[in-house]
Amino acid sequence: MSGSTPNKTEPAARRDGGASVPAGRARDAAWRRVLWPLLSLGVLLLFNLFFAPGFFHLEIKDGHLYGTLVDILNQGSKTMLLAIGMTLVIASGGVDLSVGSIMAIAGAAAAILVTQAAWPFLLVVGVCLALCALIGAGNGALVALLGMQPIVATLILMVAGRGVAMLLTDGQIITFDRPAFVFLGNGHFLGVPFTATIVATVLALTTLLTRRTAVGLFLEATGDNETASRFCGVPTRAIKVLVYAFSGTCAGVAGLIAASNIKAADPSRVGEMMELDAIFAVVVGGTALTGGRFTLAGSVIGALLIQTLTTTMYNLGMPPAIAPVPKAVVVVLACLLQSDKLRSGLRIRRTRGGAA
């Protein structure tokens, strides 16, 4: 930046033609977006602090960390991974309903390759993820090239994908005991569950990939106004295919973890309803369903919020059948908390302009 006078204070008044440069204002805005999901998570943890004894208890056994918080991190890993992929799809103005089914396909394919074909595990992972990327790209092609509504395009695979997975396993549950595969979802790395390491890695890579390249800008522009972006020469179609392929890949990773958790591929049950959890996580995290601006960190926090809630309800002994009710309440509350309109209406904060 040149030697002008950036970063003084808030620009007090409009100065014709002049433009001061409050560096980091974009970053401030990014922080504001994750502030409210973070706050919601804080409230929920606070609740547990008072009502769930032992919730914050941590202990180290055999060099591994154990406790409820660690469980949340471990069990929430699948939703977090799905949410990361879903964030980009939603930012593009779409939605991916097929992630649960892709999880089933990934698990089934991996179990077969590990047991019947006996391939090396890393090769299995590579092939499965490539397959999921390809399936996701197929979703993207339906949306971007054929102009299909995202909800319809991915609904096809949501319904059919599970059938494909059943076909692969012949309707059976395939069990395996390959140590590397079992480690994926159950092992520890540096004292914490390996799944947490996976999530952290995927989050970091995705952030780098979107923010250190122009992919993030293209994606937000496409979601905000696709026509204008296309007229600017933004490869909007390629961007769309890319995000669905990426979402498929994330679902693939989640599917492998899910299979590893139970040491088996269970295509009829795995990942059921998880696409909705992922969408919840993204919306609660502060990315609007209408597309445009997105926050990956927010979505991960949103996923943690949902998992914490689930765990809390188990701890309180709530029957799983009625668990969706409090979940819905929290989702609504978290979304309301983010609504600028509501907040300014309640005068929690002073209004800051028209439709901010």
Next chain:
Amino acid sequence: MHTPSPERLRARHLGKSFPGVTALDDVAFTLRTGEIHALMGENGAGKSTLIKILTGVYRAEAGTIELEGRPFSPASPREAEAAGLSTVYQEVNLIPTLSIAENILLGRQPRRMGLVQWGAMRRQAARALERLGLELDVRRELRSISIALQQMVAIARALDVQARVLILDEPTSSLDEQECQALFTIMRRLRDQGLAMAFVTHFLDQVYDVSDRITVLRNGRLVGEFATDQLPRLELIGKMLGRDVSEFAPAPDAPPATGADAPPARIFLQARDLGRKGAVQSVDLSVRQGEVVGLAGLLGSGRTETARLLFGIDARDHGSLEVEGQPAAMRSPREAIRRGLAFCSEDRKTEGLAPNLSVRENLVLAMQAGRGALRRLPRAEQQQVADHYIQALHIKTPDAETPIRNLSGGNQQKVLLARWLAMQPRLIILDEPTRGIDVGAKAEIEKLVGSLRERGLSVLFISSELDEVLRVSQRVVVLRDRRKVGELEGELDEQRVLNLIARA
């Protein structure tokens, strides 16, 4: 002078501010019974804000409004409408996929026992259109009729409620001359019936044609209220711009492209028999390096459609296109951009802006797209580019990180221009670059076009304002009914263009 008629709407000391911008400061506005009152001002003068407060979109932070003597502070446009204040917006604000009748009566459909009475609704809608002298099949989908007709439907809708005050926010920006006159006839009739109308427009001719009084705003403050017949045109412009009238320099004279001594510049773009079914029949067009070519014609003559073919947005059915002598397929905007073209669309909202992204992001978007996804423009460089153009084009914004939707129309347009100038294109297509922006910004943009030409850039200039096209262009291509009907060079005057358009 006769005694002034009673005040119907009276606003005093209105104030409103947005982050970093004071939009209105102690503004007064009075509408009298049976008058057409023009509201004038440059970009950012506060016209839109004032109207949004009157119509209940925004709340004033200071001041009072009275409607027929009673306090009036609507919390929503619906509330304002119920109190007798209706609005027709600049951009048609209806639902394209519903029928004309439904659009006119939406929310007020005649009902019996909760069920919509379709017959009564159609008759009522047809009556509403009749008042405007329009005969349309009200069962048609709104999107199947032209934008101009859609605007008329919006006016019919606004009039159908028992309006005491009608606000017309740039209703004429997409109407042609004949349609404007039809609208003015209606407006005069409504005035004689005692309706109070506020009229926002950027066309000075229309202000003098139809308005009784004028209120001028500048930079969020009231400049004054004047009787139209006592305020000469030049003085009005002076008041809007807030400077001495003589400072208001005309656009640089556009000399003929080729002096007698200079050899003609090389042709940059050449189109022959360009056409696409349902859009353009046949257009021949060439643009030389450093030349401004105007594209003139009435609404619907195929100007924008031609531009879309040139820029690869729509594929052509027939004809050929050459850029610098090389045949060009022009299958996509990407290809057009790669070949050095730029296109500033007439429709800022749907084809130009990414509203929630910042000024900086909007500005560098095309540039970044040209570099590809992997070669990200470093943040500091983005900032430099943004700052440079904010200063060079006098873009009024608190800073480069402000979402572009917070800027006024003229400033948004400047950001979009900057987006393309930053690409350093060889040919820039400007489609209605001055639509919906004020006189001052218009002059600035005309001046800019002149300086671009001096730097060797070619410009294809599209505008429905003929005098503007003639001022900036060296050559004018005239379209009528989706085909080229002639080309003028040298002595450009309105009469010759009109003759071409009118010739049977």
